[in-house]
Amino acid sequence: MATPHITAEKGDFAPAVLMPGDPKRAQRMAEALLTDARKVTDVRGIGGYTGLYRGKPLSVMASGMGQPSLAIYATELYSFYDVERIVRVGTMGGLAADASPGDVVIALGAHTDSSIVGGVVPGIHFSATASWNLLRAAVEAAGDDPQVKVGTVVSRDRFYGNPIEQTKRLAEIGTLGVEMEAAGLYTIAAELGKEALAVLTISDLLFDPSRDMTAEERESKFSKALSIAAAAAVG
Ligand SMILES: O=P(O)(O)O[C@H]1O[C@H](CO)[C@@H](O)[C@H]1O
Numbered sequence: 619m620a621t622p623h624i625t626a627e628k629g630d631f632a633p634a635v636l637m638p639g640d641p642k643r644a645q646r647m648a649e650a651l652l653t654d655a656r657k658v659t660d661v662r663g664i665g666g667y668t669g670l671y672r673g674k675p676l677s678v679m680a681s682g683m684g685q686p687s688l689a690i691y692a693t694e695l696y697s698f699y700d701v702e703r704i705v706r707v708g709t710m711g712g713l714a715a716d717a718s719p720g721d722v723v724i725a726l727g728a729h730t731d732s733s734i735v736g737g738v739v740p741g742i743h744f745s746a747t748a749s750w751n752l753l754r755a756a757v758e759a760a761g762d763d764p765q766v767k768v769g770t771v772v773s774r775d776r777f778y779g780n781p782i783e784q785t786k787r788l789a790e791i792g793t794l795g796v797e798m799e800a801a802g803l804y805t806i807a808a809e810l811g812k813e814a815l816a817v818l819t820i821s822d823l824l825f826d827p828s829r830d831m832t833a834e835e836r837e838s839k840f841s842k843a844l845s846i847a848a849a850a851a852v853g
């Protein structure tokens with residue numbers, strides 16, 4: 619069995635999948651986390667890995683960047699590979715005045731400018747929210763770490779060219795950061811009756827570009843988010 623974008627066989631994926639945007643981060647995560655890992659797909663360079671974490675089956679696969687790309691992989695994993703839970707482990711630009719690179723945000727909900735939320739219930743502004751069970755498990759796993767916050771984020775379709783007034787207003791209403799996939803993941807999960815969460819590491823600050831992580835750091839500095847996401851995913 620294969621889908622247009624995944625060549626794995628049915629049963630090759632665990633019920634829980636960790637999903638970064640970056641395929642290189644997926645490989646690093648699989649190496650850091652899984653025992654007895656095997657590569658189960660590699661279409662378009664998007665590697666998927668399945669192994670054991672704390673004795674429980676767990677998979678890791680990247681989403682690529684943006685909601686259309688994530689929506690393809692999430693839909694195929696949920697619909698054709700019996701995946702029940704996807705936890706995005708991504709990077710995000712921080713908006714809060716007290717945010718620092720390396721902080722982690724567990725995304726309760728995700729605003730978006732994407733059309734992906736438009737068709738869920740015609741005539742209704744759909745709320746893209748995390749699954750309670752995963753959210754609760756992630757908050758428990760984080761303990762009282764002051765570097766971990768829980769709140770709303772925004773998933774925008776454009777990385778570049780967003781109006782600064784919009785970004786400022788999002789910060790004013792308490793949005794903790796800017797990324798490009800969480801709302802799409804939450805929407806697909808709701809449509810398919812599955813579970814989803816995003817655990818995001820702040821890689822840069824929208825209002826202080828002097829503190830950006832490098833490309834190498836964005837690929838490698840995610841251990842806190844990873845341990846929270848993995849604990850939540852396997853339950
Ligand atoms: O680091 P990832 O998970 O890819 O997430 C963020 O980084 C990419 C933009 O650089 C977008 O995908 C955004 O959501």
Ligand SMILES: O=c1cc[nH]c(=O)[nH]1
Pocket residue numbers: 709710711712777796797798821822824
């Ligand atoms: O989408 C993203 C991700 C990281 N930083 C940003 O500013 N935007």
